Amino acid sequence: MNWFIEMLRSSIGKKLMMAITGLAFILFLLIHLIGNLTLYGGKELFLSYVDHLHALGPLIRVAEIGLLTFAIIHVSTGLILFWQNLQARPVRYQVDKRAGGRTIGSATMPYTGVLILGFVVVHLLNFHFIDHTQQTVFQAVDATFAMLPYVVFYTVAVIVVAIHVSHGFWSLFQTIGANHIKYMPAIKGLGVIISLLVAAGFGFIPVYVSFIM
Amino acid sequence: MISKTINLTLKVWRQNRSDKIGRLETYPAKDISVDMSFLEMLDVVNEDLTRQKKEPIAFDHDCREGICGMCGAVVNGRAHGHEKETTLCQLHMRHFSDGDTIVIEPWRARAFPLIKDLVVDRSALDKVIAAGGYISVNAGGAPDANSLPISRDVAEKAFNAAACIGCGACVAACPNASAMLFVSAKVSHLAALPQGKPEAARRAMAMVRQMDACGFGNCSNETECEAECPKGISIIEIARLNREYFKSEFA
Ligand code: SF4
Ligand code: FES
Numbered sequence: 001m002n003w004f005i006e007m008l009r010s011s012i013g014k015k016l017m018m019a020i021t022g023l024a025f026i027l028f029l030l031i032h033l034i035g036n037l038t039l040y041g042g043k044e045l046f047l048s049y050v051d052h053l054h055a056l057g058p059l060i061r062v063a064e065i066g067l068l069t070f071a072i073i074h075v076s077t078g079l080i081l082f083w084q085n086l087q088a089r090p091v092r093y094q095v096d097k098r099a100g101g102r103t104i105g106s107a108t109m110p111y112t113g114v115l116i117l118g119f120v121v122v123h124l125l126n127f128h129f130i131d132h133t134q135q136t137v138f139q140a141v142d143a144t145f146a147m148l149p150y151v152v153f154y155t156v157a158v159i160v161v162a163i164h165v166s167h168g169f170w171s172l173f174q175t176i177g178a179n180h181i182k183y184m185p186a187i188k189g190l191g192v193i194i195s196l197l198v199a200a201g202f203g204f205i206p207v208y209v210s211f212i213m
Numbered sequence: 214m215i216s217k218t219i220n221l222t223l224k225v226w227r228q229n230r231s232d233k234i235g236r237l238e239t240y241p242a243k244d245i246s247v248d249m250s251f252l253e254m255l256d257v258v259n260e261d262l263t264r265q266k267k268e269p270i271a272f273d274h275d276c277r278e279g280i281c282g283m284c285g286a287v288v289n290g291r292a293h294g295h296e297k298e299t300t301l302c303q304l305h306m307r308h309f310s311d312g313d314t315i316v317i318e319p320w321r322a323r324a325f326p327l328i329k330d331l332v333v334d335r336s337a338l339d340k341v342i343a344a345g346g347y348i349s350v351n352a353g354g355a356p357d358a359n360s361l362p363i364s365r366d367v368a369e370k371a372f373n374a375a376a377c378i379g380c381g382a383c384v385a386a387c388p389n390a391s392a393m394l395f396v397s398a399k400v401s402h403l404a405a406l407p408q409g410k411p412e413a414a415r416r417a418m419a420m421v422r423q424m425d426a427c428g429f430g431n432c433s434n435e436t437e438c439e440a441e442c443p444k445g446i447s448i449i450e451i452a453r454l455n456r457e458y459f460k461s462e463f464a
Pocket of ligand 1: 376377378379380381382383384394395398441442443444445446
């Protein structure tokens with residue numbers, strides 16, 4: 001067991017933890033997106049999706065605990081990396097230019113990460129930690145997106161998520177060692193597609209509920 | 214034939230080891246031939262400074278032909294300057310224009326303590342090599358041709374990685390001051406060849422542990438290193454290092 005802890009404490013071990021938990025979140029995001037698309041089918045379809053989901057009972061519990069554990073690992077490791085990397089260059093450059101490697105996504109990972117954490121908390125307060133005996137999830141969605149600030153907040157938040165994923169997706173493959181000239185272009189392309197899907201798919205829901213539905 | 218000359222303003226980081234903090238000093242660089250290399254331009258400025266009884270600018274150099282890895286400074290925010298796959302000694306002044314202001318700073322990383330002006334102590338990279346960047350068996354004299362067949366693909370792979378000259382520009386350019394590109398080049402170079410294979414896993418683990426102990430930052434796949442490396446080392450080597458490292462830990 002000792003070797004395992006040692007491995008995780010190394011720089012590459014920390015990368016591995018970010019990659020695996022990150023992959024889990026991307027998969028979760030995609031499943032979450034597919035579920036949410038039922039909103040476009042109207043109230044009935046959405047509520048039947050919610051019922052089916054809750055019917056899974058203990059499985060949902062397991063998933064929740066899993067996601068929470070992964071979130072704790074991802075956030076705490078990310079913060080440690082951020083702190084260590086700041087310390088690795090005590091004197092900064094007076095002139096600092098990019099050579100073309102860095103992207104908006106890669107340069108903002110720690111910041112978009114913290115924003116996403118804040119967003120997830122608000123999101124859970126909006127739809128998870130509410131009195132479900134008093135209202136259906138649909139009513140909560142409807143009521144939340146009746147407020148314009150929430151529409152703006154959610155739309156901006158999913159764009160931040162998309163920016164985070166735009167670096168995270170290809171990066172996790174690189175970390176687990178899957179970088180090959182033949183496949184990397186496809187992996188990078190897929191990363192862009194997933195980011196756009198997340199931004200468009202989730203981002204349009206608040207607008208749809210608020211203005212079209 | 215008289216070559217074109219240009220006039221420049223240099224802002225150079227000056228700092229003695231005893232100084233807590235250095236500062237950028239401004240010097241004129243007059244009548245610089247565009248055929249000069251960046252280091253020759255610094256030589257001219259240093260001659261001027263010496264004539265004025267001022268301390269010349271300290272900078273590292275040796276071969277001046279892009280193969281030894283001694284030279285290097287951050288020029289206008291870019292490691293080894295803005296030309297692709299070029300060491301500072303091979304960067305020619307024709308890539309600058311008359312009247313330019315050039316800011317010159319040393320490699321910045323906690324693992325590279327400053328010695329003087331533009332000279333930093335890169336022995337952390339040597340420590341990483343000493344931890345495992347070698348082959349333990351005595352390889353003997355040169356073997357007969359083809360007694361150890363190595364396919365062209367494998368030879369190419371090894372050569373690509375072996376091109377690393379250990380200059381440290383990857384560390385300087387990395388937003389996290391990580392040395393992963395350097396370490397990965399050394400690990401993949403040796404792991405690709407039959408002589409280095411038997412120790413590949415142990416080597417990866419030892420070198421990564423040493424890299425971490427030296428105080429380099431953590432790689433977050435920013436890929437600035439591969440964009441700045443004068444030898445065009447690719448981050449594919451880093452993926453290979455990760456694989457070797459996992460193999461060593463999990464197997
Ligand atoms: S990988 Fe490139 S930048 Fe890094 S030390 Fe080797 S030659 Fe220099
Ligand atoms: S002085 Fe040898 S590489 Fe520049």
